[in-house]
Amino acid sequence: MNHNTKIMSEGRFALILLAPTLLLIVGLLLYPLLYSIYLSFVDLNITNPAIGTKFVGFRNFMDNLSDPVFWNSLKITFNFAFVTVIGSLLVGLFAALLLNNKIRARGLFRTLLLIPWAIPLVIVGMIWKLILHPNYGSLNALLMKAGIIQHNIVWLSDANWSLVMLFISEIWRSFPFVALLYLAALQTIPQDLFEAASVDGATKRKAFWHITMPYLQATTLVLLILRTIDAFRSFDLIFAMTKGGPANKTEIVGLYLYKQGFTFANFGGSAAGSYIVTLLILVLVFIYIKLMKVHNIS
Amino acid sequence: MKKLLMYIGLAILMAFTLAPFLSTLTTSFSTNQDIISGANRFFPRHITFANFEKAIMGQSALSGFVSSMFNSLTVAAVTTFFCLLFGALGAYAFARLNFRFRDSFMLLVLITQMIPGIAILIPIYVIFRQMGFLDTKTSIMLAQMAFNLPFIIWIMRSFFYSIPKDLEEAAFIDGLGRFGALFRIIMPISTPGLFATGVFAFMNSWNDFLTPLVLTSSQHAKTMPVAINEFLGRFTVDYGLLAAAGFIGIIPPILIILFFQRYLIEGLTAGAVK
Numbered sequence: 001m002n003h004n005t006k007i008m009s010e011g012r013f014a015l016i017l018l019a020p021t022l023l024l025i026v027g028l029l030l031y032p033l034l035y036s037i038y039l040s041f042v043d044l045n046i047t048n049p050a051i052g053t054k055f056v057g058f059r060n061f062m063d064n065l066s067d068p069v070f071w072n073s074l075k076i077t078f079n080f081a082f083v084t085v086i087g088s089l090l091v092g093l094f095a096a097l098l099l100n101n102k103i104r105a106r107g108l109f110r111t112l113l114l115i116p117w118a119i120p121l122v123i124v125g126m127i128w129k130l131i132l133h134p135n136y137g138s139l140n141a142l143l144m145k146a147g148i149i150q151h152n153i154v155w156l157s158d159a160n161w162s163l164v165m166l167f168i169s170e171i172w173r174s175f176p177f178v179a180l181l182y183l184a185a186l187q188t189i190p191q192d193l194f195e196a197a198s199v200d201g202a203t204k205r206k207a208f209w210h211i212t213m214p215y216l217q218a219t220t221l222v223l224l225i226l227r228t229i230d231a232f233r234s235f236d237l238i239f240a241m242t243k244g245g246p247a248n249k250t251e252i253v254g255l256y257l258y259k260q261g262f263t264f265a266n267f268g269g270s271a272a273g274s275y276i277v278t279l280l281i282l283v284l285v286f287i288y289i290k291l292m293k294v295h296n297i298s
Numbered sequence: 299m300k301k302l303l304m305y306i307g308l309a310i311l312m313a314f315t316l317a318p319f320l321s322t323l324t325t326s327f328s329t330n331q332d333i334i335s336g337a338n339r340f341f342p343r344h345i346t347f348a349n350f351e352k353a354i355m356g357q358s359a360l361s362g363f364v365s366s367m368f369n370s371l372t373v374a375a376v377t378t379f380f381c382l383l384f385g386a387l388g389a390y391a392f393a394r395l396n397f398r399f400r401d402s403f404m405l406l407v408l409i410t411q412m413i414p415g416i417a418i419l420i421p422i423y424v425i426f427r428q429m430g431f432l433d434t435k436t437s438i439m440l441a442q443m444a445f446n447l448p449f450i451i452w453i454m455r456s457f458f459y460s461i462p463k464d465l466e467e468a469a470f471i472d473g474l475g476r477f478g479a480l481f482r483i484i485m486p487i488s489t490p491g492l493f494a495t496g497v498f499a500f501m502n503s504w505n506d507f508l509t510p511l512v513l514t515s516s517q518h519a520k521t522m523p524v525a526i527n528e529f530l531g532r533f534t535v536d537y538g539l540l541a542a543a544g545f546i547g548i549i550p551p552i553l554i555i556l557f558f559q560r561y562l563i564e565g566l567t568a569g570a571v572k
Contacts, residue, residue, distance in 0.1 A: 007470055011395070011396070011397045013391070013476045017388060017391040018387070018391050020384040024444040024447060025444055025447065028440055032422045033413075035424070036418075036421040039421055091314075094311070098308050109312065112315060113311075115552065115555060118551040118552075119505070119548040121523075123526060123544045128318065130325055131318055172315075176315075229411065235416065235507075239507075239511075261416070261423070275417070
């Protein structure tokens with residue numbers, strides 16, 4: 001054995017390898033998050049530095065919690081999460097079950113399915129904004145031609161339709177991810193289970209509920225977690241399509257926090273609010289993980 | 299009968315997936331008159347390439363689009379490179395070496411995946427503002443790296459797990475030190491894994507909107523999604539031009555899907571399932 005080269009200890013080597021990552025994470029992740037705690041307790045007066053930074057205690061948190069617009073944005077976020085998570089799981093499952101059949105050119109279909117998921121959300125927003133344009137958009141044109149509507153609908157300026165259209169476009173861009181994971185899970189089911197079931201005289205429907213669905217349980221819970229976090233963090237699509245309008249009807253909490261910071265220069269309020277939202281997400285994830293434990297899924 | 303139902307289902311699914319694209323594609327190839335008169339709603343009557351030409355030539359209506367594309371390419375390329383380099387080093391440490399705090403790393407990954415982007419960008423904005431660091435491409439790159447690295451390392455770990463440990467031991471016996479073993483033996487055979495992660499990192503950076511939105515204010519550093527969003531918000535919009543710009547903006551992700559789909563799915567499922 002050649003002992004000329006001394007092998008460095010594992011701990012030391014790990015420190016060297018991780019140094020750049022640690023530097024970035026400490027400097028641009030942990031420090032900002034700690035700094036943000038400080039921010040949430042002060043009034044920064046960023047537009048008027050002469051006044052200086054003032055310690056305000058819990059006022060920023062109180063301001064958020066007593067602001068009806070904040071509560072409204074939370075309500076919209078919950079609605080948005082509820083509808084789009086369930087919607088994308090259902091459409092995604094439907095797509096995965098279809099693509100799990102023996103179809104010609106299955107690979108091509110799967111590729112096409114990926115496109116909405118892989119493009120920037122701002123461009124997803126642009127695409128839907130063009131389609132939903134009251135005068136030039138193809139949705140109104142289509143509905144007119146079919147005789148379903150007589151007047152153009154201003155989808156994104158209408159208090160009720162705007163949220164519905166956001167749901168649809170969010171489901172459109174997020175179901176491919178769901179389909180992909182479901183498809184991967186479907187392909188792990190041993191085929192002889194179905195053969196055995198049909199020998200025993202079980203119907204296709206019975207086989208679906210007793211074989212397929214239990215196999216998809218773990219994937220479903222993972223997807224619920226990922227998609228819920230996603231929905232609570234969403235920003236780009238809504239910013240591109242409605243900017244929260246009309247009259248805050250589509251202002252989800254990410255947008256509320258952005259406006260607090262960058263429209264009203266209230267960085268303390270924005271920092272405090274984002275802690276409240278992060279806490280909310282943590283609680284939700286905790287509930288999901290508890291659910292997983294109860295159902296013995298890891 | 300069963301087959302027929304399946305194909306009907308598939309047709310509906312594909313219509314839902316593709317119709318929005320086709321509609322926008324039609325718009326991008328249409329003349330303004332046809333867009334406004336509605337003659338071109340579903341299939342282009344007069345096909346024109348003028349919109350694409352104007353978008354690429356940086357017409358005044360879309361001024362800043364070309365520079366935003368260059369900014370996006372620069373930011374995504376540099377971010378991807380460093381994410382891969384630092385990520386590979388870090389992932390190797392997590393996959394192979396014993397050190398303190400190793401197990402708390404999972405927590406860090408979870409945290410970065412859970413907190414809303416705005417929660418981290420508000421303090422970063424204030425800090426960078428005080429440092430006079432705003433409106434630079436470097437600020438976007440650094441923020442994206444910090445935000446993506448934990449997850450990148452998370453994905454990459456699994457690729458290193460699959461490499462047999464004997465290889466390093468053989469390298470040590472051959473007289474290579476730890477660095478030699480890593481760079482001459484392990485890295486070269488991890489290329490497919492690195493590639494998969496690279497594709498993933500590039501897409502994350504290319505599609506990111508909030509970071510450049512918060513950190514930039516001029517053409518000097520604005521990336522493509524920010525530019526598109528600005529055009530979208532104007533009162534008088536040239537829709538054909540906008541659609542054409544949008545299609546140019548999604549060329550990189552589309553190319554990735556067409557050529558590196560396998561890697562993309564690998565990276566994606568590695569991150570989601572494990």
